[in-house]
Amino acid sequence: MFPASRYSSKAHRCIRALQTVQVEHAAPQLYATLNTRRTCSSVSTPRITTHYTVHSRDKDSRWEGVEMERFADEADVVIVGGGPAGLSAAIRLKQLANEHEKELRVCLVEKASQIGAHTLSGACLEPSALTELIPDWKERGAPLNTPVTEDVFSILTEKHRIPVPILPGLPMVNHGNYIVRLGNFVRWLGEQAEELGVELYPGYAAAEVLFHEDGSVKGIATNDVGISKDGSPKDVFERGMELHAKVTLFGEGCHGHLAKQLYKQFNLRENCEPQTYAIGLKEVGGIRRKVLSHSVGWPLNRHTYGGSFLYHLNEGEPLVALGFVVGLDYSNPYLSPFREFQRWKHHPFVAATLEGGTRIAYGARALNEGGFQSIPKLTFPGGLLIGCSPGFMNVPKIKGTHTAMKSGMLAAEAVFPKITAESLDSETTGLHAPEYAETLKNSWVWKELHAVRNIRPSFHNYFGLYGGMAYTGVFYWIFRGKEPWTLKHCGLDANQLKPAKDCTPIEYPKPDGKLSFDLLSSVALSGTNHEGDQPPHLTLKDDSVPVSRNLSIYDGPEQRFCPAGVYEYVPLETGEGMRLQINAQNCVHCKTCDIKDPSQNINWVVPEGGGGPAYNGM
């Protein structure tokens, strides 16, 4: 077109860039017309989802002739997820192997690039499970550096704070506990595991569950690499690897994507309530005062479950971990958990504590709130579920790490005798270990969760927060949770949103850049990144649903509940109407979208391993 040879190289590159832009503009229109011919709808939807879990590669001509054979390896136990549960299970298995002088190959895969990089929590750790697992944790240098000294609980109003006495026996008593940076604790657990000989493979995500002929779980396959954004293979394409095991432990954390498949495959949720969740947003910053504070109330109204935490950290430079939790059963689609968090920081009590500090970290993660009523069936042929994946969090205590660790340990203890037995004691090729569920039911985990089972559901009453607190005061503090009834939750969080027309938009204050911040600078602080040229891992079952349903009925709540700005509704290039833009690179793997999408159209799958946030001691 242009006599490019006559131009300088800078112009050369400019022209080449312009030519690429012209080609890119042509592409969406091409897809749009393809879609209209196929779906026969009057609105053309640009193609969003290109992931092979939605658009199979078997019928895709671009994949013809590509080598799809996978390299496979055998281990005794494969553990999915390098969090407190997975690592505790690994450590316990190796401890047992050493005790009984048996050889055991334990492989652990973790999607984060290093152990602890995707870990985020308050966190106030109850050391009970740790002391059971590694009694000499102090001598081994476990990073439990901040014992709890003082503890404050308040109900906030817009300008004031009502202190609530923490009487002994209430679930939020923290005496004997430690404020930890859970990411650092998990990293330390990883070091203990490696010392014992566990094979840790961070940077490799478990993308697929493998099955034997008889339907039992055979192991997992890690993610394929080198697929480009449009779903076609790149030159560097390579298949993931298969890890086969006698038994596979799934410890993916809250709302794991493989666990989601397993629930369906083995019908594990038929006798329990659906899990309910909350989203927790957290920041870490510099600070001058010592504090351990929890609050409820402002800025949430009495019908929206949630609250805050503020923990000082005694680690070298003075730091504070602060965060905000919002129950995902909220009904107003205009609510933005991120902006509620930023708004809360302006409360006089909080602002005074944060005065003069600088923010050094940000992150978010969904957490379980279902407790006892939502625990699914925990074992199936070939595998079992541990940790926050099935969900053992003690909601009023807001602690789940100790129960997750204990579940991992019990899983190891249940599985060990079976895999080292002379003959495989199982009807299926994949080992079934229902003993795990039995020992869990007889342990302190079960007792603890049973005692607090009615506290969270007690918030679903006319008085909301205040009714719940009254219930807790009477039935937990006085009667220790021994009441004979079990209250129910309200059903799926995704079904709780009211249509936008029935709700009032919330006016959030603008971030001031000192105490409160905007979303994008926060996401940058999480260090999150993904290889850009890969299919978006936030897959939609139907690309047209976001605009036709989420936007039209609920005003696109995903633009507000995503703590990383992944979902944006932008005007179509043609001018009329909107389209959903998925900025998959921003994702912090919190799983809130998969949970809260009112159409349940979003399916979070694992991206290429190593991608995601780079939390450092969160």
Next chain:
Amino acid sequence: MSGRVLVGVKRVIDYAVKIRVKPDNSGVVTDGVKHSMNPFCEIAVEEAVKLKEKKFIKEVVAVSCGPQQAQETIRTALAMGADRGIHVEVTGKDYDTLGPLQVSKIFAALAKKEDAQLLILGKQAIDDDCNQTGQMTAALLDWPQGTFASEVSLEGDKIKVVREIDGGLETIKINTPAVLTADLRLNTPRYATLPNIMKAKKKKIAQVKPADLGVDITSRLEVLRVDEPPQRLAGVTVETVDDLVAKLKESGTI
């Protein structure tokens, strides 16, 4: 010719992580921060492995200088196809002050010791952006250098290198042994897949100290202070050209 290629790989803070200056302004925070192989070093490893696959060379040796964690970076290179690794142990204060001059002395000593035919490095590291190690090593060895390489081909005992320069592309032919530094468009590095990481665990990584190579790593530079870049001040919108001129006069620009 030994058919051996040395590839230098550096462990740097991952490019997507937000850098934070230490409260005492002595450096940046590295504790627990996500690190990965320098992107240009990945390209260098890929080129070396490609040369081996094309049978131009026989052995790829990955070298890294640093503390214990540098071994992870060497393992990634091994998983990409390098045959063995050399970890030059530099820790603590020595590591904080380790710069291109010392590293190039180490590489020069290793190149001689290993009888290397080729030394491939990334053009620069993304943490210090020095762009000096390749050039200094070539000078110390008195070897020809093909820097900013975007295309490399071996022709007998000579190497044809297409270099990216400001004016465009420059093609040169140099003798071996030589030093090459990789630029962005040289190749697309392959992934270090899990089966290869597992195989890499069996490959050897030798440990040496700079003193064993006869290299003195004391630094000639002293870092006085590290600061964050100054906050960009907000701009001011002006209504008319006269306002603009007045403001420019006010700031002393005109």
